[in-house]
Amino acid sequence: MPIRTLAVAVLALTAAAAEAGNVYKITAKKGDEEVxxxxxxxxxxxxxxxxxxxPVSKKFVYLTWNRGETAPKPAATxxxxxxxxxxxxxxxxxxxxxxPAIPAVDAIKVCPMTGDKGFKVEKTIVYD
Known part of the structure; x- marks a missing residue:
């Protein structure tokens, strides 16, 4: 029985680790226009x-570093x-x-492009 439990735990950890990054499609409204x-x-x-x-360029931006290296230090708080x-x-x-870094797509409560609070989120790509 313990071997089976261990196998299930390893499988669960492998599945969780496999989904490292995601691309989300955001659909929001700006008046009658869909963004x-x-x-x-x-x-x-x-x-x-x-x-x-x-907010200046009105774009999402990314700060990337090699896994295993020290994460970037904050420039300010x-x-x-x-x-x-x-x-x-x-x-x-x-x-x-x-x-400020946005921790996850669920942390976004208002679409930064349109101000829409009822925007839709769809996971479209999983990358590793």
Missing amino acids: VYNVKFGGGRRFEQFTAFD IWDHRTGETIKLYTFPDVETPL
């Missing part, structure tokens, strides 16, 4: 990645007066000011 774009979260076997939204949380800000490539 569709893709955003990536997570890394792969060889890399790790932070995702952020740059700010204190959120609404929650009391300290938020780490990172320097993303080709972005002028440091930005």
